[in-house]
Amino acid sequence: MHSALHKKVRFGFYVAFIIIIAASIFSYLVAKNLVENANMSSHTIEVSRRLEVITKELKAAEAAVRGYNLTGDSSFLQPGMEERNRIIEDEYRLLRRITADHPAQQRHLDTLKELLDIKYYQLLESQRHRTTNLTAKTAVRQGEISMDRIDKKVGDMTHIEQTILKQRQQNFQFFSNLWVPVLLIVSLFAIFLGVYSYVVLNKEFRLQLHIEARMRNYQRELQDNIALLNKSNLELEQFAYVASHDLQEPLRKISTFSDRLQLKYKEHLPDEAAQLLERMVSAVGRMRVLINDLLQFSRAGRISPETIEPLDLNALMTEVLTDLDVGLQEKQAKVQVDQLPVVEGSHTSLQQLFQNLISNSIKFSHPARPLQINIKSETIKGRDTGFAKENKWDDNFVRITVEDNGIGFEQEYAERIFLIFQRLHGMSEYQGTGIGLAICKKIVDTHHGHITAMGSPGNGATMIVVLPFKQKWDE
Incomplete structure (x- = not known):
């Protein structure tokens, strides 16, 4: 009524x-x-x-x-x-x-x-x-x-x-x-x-019947659209995966032939031809990186109840920092990590999530000062997350913040940076395909969580990840 x-x-x-x-x-x-x-x-x-x-x-x-x-x-x-x-x-x-x-x-x-x-x-x-x-x-x-x-x-x-x-x-x-x-x-x-x-009440009853009939129609249409969307997403993922694999073969051939040309005929080529060859090799390298990132994006977030397990985020963070040790040393980085909890999730996906976030801090570090990364966590209730549904208000969530003192960004771009292929800087300034943070968002979404960012130009950025302690697949 x-x-x-x-x-x-x-x-x-x-x-x-x-x-x-x-x-x-x-x-x-x-x-x-x-x-x-x-x-x-x-x-x-x-x-x-x-x-x-x-x-x-x-x-x-x-x-x-x-x-x-x-x-x-x-x-x-x-x-x-x-x-x-x-x-x-x-x-x-x-x-x-x-x-x-x-x-x-x-x-x-x-x-x-x-x-x-x-x-x-x-x-x-x-x-x-x-x-x-x-x-x-x-x-x-x-x-x-x-x-x-x-x-x-x-x-x-x-x-x-x-x-x-x-x-x-x-x-x-x-x-x-x-x-x-x-x-x-x-x-x-x-x-x-x-x-x-x-x-x-008779008028309201008739209106309610009409609304219910339309709602049933909308629900059927929505279910059909969801099924069609799921089918389209599956086909797109299969297409991206197959296309990426099919592109790898000609790229390998181009790379192989380019390498042979440089080894055998570089000294005999004119300077202009040599420059063109180097630019072609560089483009092939960027293409390979892009294809690999697309493959990672298509695979990101593919989790199921079978892949969910209790994960000690402290051990997982240690693995991530070990893998990124070379990049951290180059930036003279200091990483401060609070005690992290145990949550349910996919080990591969969450490892990739934090690896991308820390890699992002390394990439966009400030050239005038050593990199400082602070990783903190706190436990909150669902009602305090700002996105949890009412039936999850009493569930426990962990809020993890990855804060750095890098170059930062304008706050107006806080939503844009999580979109695929969205870059705030040119290729000449910072390498990358603009897929890393999009992968992070996809992983967090599939884990029933939420990710946001806060930044200030010249003062660094803070990535905020909120994840539930328990993954409930029946809701």
Whole structure:
């Protein structure tokens, strides 16, 4: 998925996720408010019902006492005052418990208890002593006053419950009215996001299928091109090898005939002819060197798992310095070699690599001072090489530097000097075919390494070779 499109889709899902969380929280608050409102309604109904039972029992007791006082019939007193009082006490205790978290209602219940005790005392007195008409009127008036006070207190308690319930209902109504548009908006947004995501992902899926199809085609073409390139390289190597060998024979004949001409007829040849003959012999010599270098280049880097072995670079470097001893002595060279590690590689190829590097230092030594060559090494991780793939970042590599104090070169030519037939100096200044460092690069590449160069005109050059400790042929 493209980066910009991926960010948009991810941002959309983040927004949807936040909105859904907010909607869930809001839904929880609405549901919680609904439950609290339902509990409050039940609470109010229960308080009202308990108060109604109390007033009903009081009024029934008062009516029973009045009937008994008027008729003298004791059946009006069934059930008795004790039973009625017990029912009122039970209801009162329940009211105490269900309003325990409301201080105002508790205070009202304290007052109600006092009024109930007074009313109960009045009813007991009226029951025990049947009164005359005058006293009956007084008792009725006192009972009505007492009952009015009780009704007022019950009304106050009921009003409190109704007020709380009304507030709860208003809050619930507010959340309910707000919840409907919120739910609608969230639903529409979710539908829009779902449709948009489907369209985008479907488009991306089709694009991915198209890219995969093209990648498969490119991969097949690449494999075909690699196979063709390998075949072409093999044919070119065979051609170079065969051509070089075929060129050796006429060169030998030219060289032989030139030598005979110089031995037998040099004194009889004119000066101009003798010079031409010498130039021809010199050209033949350069041609022979070029052919030999081409043969070396075609053979360089030809390694296989069978030719790979652990190599002590200290011993290998000793062999190289021994082979180059004459050239080093001519330049009065001093070679300083650090302790080198053991690495896996082809003995012939790595020997040729270091022989070419040191020979390069000898060839381009500074004429005004003795040659100094310093060979150093250090172990680094793959992530520090600058070229290793990510799966080799934890592998160990050795970085070997061959530093000299020769004539050096301009840094802008650091890549050019590793190309075949590339020379920074003319044939009259320094002999060579321009193949030596190209062979070095080919050897390092086939050993899964890297070679670079650093130089400064008049101050010398440094060749930097990085090689893995282990050659992994399955990667």
